[in-house]
Amino acid sequence: MTDHLxxxxxxxxxxxxxxxxxxxxENDILKIYYKKEKGDLFHRSLKVKFPRLQKQLLVxxxxxxxxxxxxxxxxxxLHVLDELDKITSKETEQVDVKEKILKDLRHLERVVNNKIKEIERDLDKLSSR
Incomplete structure (x- = not known):
């Protein structure tokens, strides 16, 4: 899957x-950034130059x-970019899932807190009778 990389x-x-x-x-410059590791101050990267194909077109x-x-x-x-897209989109999907779970958790927390307050109010009403 990552032969070109x-x-x-x-x-x-x-x-x-x-x-x-x-x-x-006349070059395409590809710069690949790696995840920072513990102790790194800067992102590590790899820079690769690819010569562009020269063609003559009938205009x-x-x-x-x-x-x-x-x-x-x-x-x-193009093959390298295809492999990079697969790797980086996978990372994005994982982050999106995590964000969705956190969002759902926060929503559930609000719903439960509101329900607890509602039940406490109902209990207060019963106590005052």
Whole structure:
């Protein structure tokens, strides 16, 4: 599942927290950020340059047959990004589940507290009779 990541030097894909991708000149720059470990002041990261594929595209289908130079993302980078998306979206899903559980717990806490107050009021009414 992480063959492409291992190929670019990612030893422990499970420690990946996030990544960024930018284009600079004729390269795509991928920066992978790892989760901080105890004692680390800064996030560790890995920076990898991928040369962009150079192509010539026909831009005028009329009689001129003019071509224009263009570049596009390298196929191996697409595979790496696919693996990164799977890893980072899994992390996001786990965080979302945790947040949902905490939200549900807080809601339940409010409901129970309100019910306790209601029962105490009913008891007070019975005591005053």
């Amino acid at each position: 291992k190929h670019i030097g990612v030893a422990d894909p499970q420690r990946i927290e996030k990544y960024t991708l930018r284009t600079e000149a 005028d289908s009329g009689g001129a047959k003019r071509y224009e130079n263009t570049s596009e993302i390298a196929p191996n980078l």
